Amino acid sequence: MTALTLSTAAAAGLRADAIVVGVAKGAEGPVVAPGAEAVDQAYDGRLAAVLETLGASGAEGEVTKLPAPSGFKAPVVVAVGLGAAPEKDEDYDAESLRRAAGSAARALAGAKKAVFALPLADAADAGAVAEGALLGAYSFDAYKDNGKSAKTGKGAKNARNGKAPLAEVALLGGKPRDKAYKAAVERAAALAEELNRARDLVNMPPNDLNPASFASLAQTAGKEHGLKVQVLDEKALTKGGYGGILGVGAGSEAPPRLVKLSYTHSKASKHLAFVGKGITYDSGGISLKPAGHNETMKCDMAGAAAVFAAVVAAARLGLEVNVTGWLALAENMPSGSATRPGDVLHMYSGKTVEVLNTDAEGRLVLADALWAASEEEPDAIVDVATLTGAMMLALGARTFGIMANDDAFRTAIHEAADEVGEESWPMPLPEHLRKGMDSPTADIANMGERMGGGLVAGLFLREFIGEGIAWAHLDIAGPAYNEQGAFGYTPKGGTGSAVRTLVRLAELTAAGDLG
The missing domain is CATH 3.40.630.10 (Zn peptidases)
Structure with missing residues (x-):
């Protein structure tokens, strides 16, 4: 199953295939969700405008990929829709986070590692994102040629469109030493x-x-x-x-x-x-x-x-x-x-x-x-x-x-x-x-x-x-x-x-x- 870790590192310095950020549907266009502040700053605060130019609206499940900003070790930013933005002073609900994380994990099939910079207001949110990512990365290919040809012994493409499931997820903003965060992620891993x-x-x-x-x-x-x-x-x-x-x-x-x-x-x-x-x-x-x-x-x-x-x-x-x-x-x-x-x-x-x-x-x-x-x-x-x-x-x-x-x-x-x-x-x-x-x-x-x-x-x-x-x-x-x-x-x-x-x-x- 996909590996899962909590990380407090800076987004720019993390080595990964992609950084996942959340984007919500606001009254006047897409809104960058909490958790992606560092990524937004690297776009000079214009990430929402760039995403809107690319056709993103923040609708639930919508996935938009764009080149990462200069200075980031991850080459790609993946913006995933969270649906309607919550009211002021309210947090994103757990199911929106699960679905967004799942959509991103599916879109990243073939990647070795992805950093998820989605909204984490508390340990429960960390559990929801972890659960969604682990469930979204699922594939059933036990009956397909997953690496070797029976006749030649040579490598063959995985039958899931030539891509294996996302191998590793790092939750940015998680607290590895916090007992509540650790317990939430461990529960999510066992349940998934x-x-x-x-x-x-x-x-x-x-x-x-x-x-x-x-x-x-x-x-x-x-x-x-x-x-x-x-x-x-x-x-x-x-x-x-x-x-x-x-x-x-x-x-x-x-x-x-x-x-x-x-x-x-x-x-x-x-x-x-x-x-x-x-x-x-x-x-x-x-x-x-x-x-x-x-x-x-x-x-x-x-x-x-x-x-x-x-x-x-x-x-x-x-x-x-x-x-x-x-x-x-x-x-x-x-x-x-x-x-x-x-x-x-x-x-x-x-x-x-x-x-x-x-x-x-x-x-x-x-x-x-x-x-x-x-x-x-x-x-x-x-x-x-x-x-x-x-x-x-x-x-x-x-x-x-x-x-x-x-x-x-x-x-x-x-x-x-x-x-x-x-x-x-x-x-x-x-x-x-x-x-x-x-x-x-x-x-x-x-x-x-x-x-x-x-x-x-x-x-x-x-x-x-x-x-x-x-x-x-x-x-x-x-x-x-x-x-x-x-x-x-x-x-x-x-x-x-x-x-x-x-x-x-x-x-x-x-x-x-x-x-």
Whole structure:
């Protein structure tokens, strides 16, 4: 991952490939943001005018490159847009800093070192810039020729437009000896590394990432970071009566797994359970997806990836809270052994479910994992899943929906997501939609009314939560996989959606600020 340092050196004397400065959108044109004073002075105070001449406006994500002023050891100045300038005496918000740093890091692919002279009002700002830069520098090229030709052994260009990710970031204005600054940057580095782990998992092809290999990766990470990892294979799942997970995985040659990752802290008084949907490939099963809907279905395990990354991050940060992650892993394929529409599954909770559509499989694996999590009576359960296309229709491709059995808990998660820069929206669980899942054959069907399908899925999951446990469901179907162009610190492909929200929930719980 990109190296990160704090620096108090003078901008002109730093050896680097580029110096990154911020520019905001002012009422009368671009405005140079704090942090770039020395650079502006070297342009005789005319940096904003020069940028305006080059067409820069300060709009969010806008990147403008220009030759560095005389006397600077870095040859290039990179001006990145921060969006609208804040009101007088106000600072730039953390998300603007994250996005600007991410845009700059992406634009500097191929550079060995860049100095970031963005606004740093306090340690939190340093953390935001560090996080944005590290996330923006991400690339997934494990399956490309990254340096050697297999036939000749000679060097070959990296497939990312011939450029490797930015190798090193120095935060100018940071305070290397200040404990708060150091802690903020260390947190950003650990969080970014784990979020990028989730991105890697989502981007992996399904012929390499199946339930067994995913479980193996979790075991490896557990050993490295002191987590207790328990893996239930198909035999253990059968013995335990996990009919939902087994039913979804019945059609695949790659059998399902249920992975439990446990992080415990000796001083913890609260226990959170995170549950992730981990469909390593979703063909729809017998209810096969139509052409054009299969190509990105390797991302249907993004919820499990987020949970995995969040638990490891909690361990790395040493949070004073117990966190258990449940990864419900299966591959949904059609075959002679696959679950059919009309079949009835005997779930781990004891309930029976009539399967009306095998492409509504995520709720089935989650149901078993949610009940297993409930048996431990945690203080709260949060599940994360790329669950419904209906949520994408409702909220678009960048916002996840939040449903819960407790309004205050739902609000707390929404606020936590907003704090870390993840777009979310509270959604209801209308009681009248529950009747649509009544089954003449089983306790409940896995489908209900078509309209409000995302809410119906939430109501189904609620049936498998233990009594008295606060629960929330995050439907990340939209933001989990970015099919459009990269923006800010968000790459094309796997995004790591919900990782930061889960980690923030764990931090708030550890601090006693979440109920």
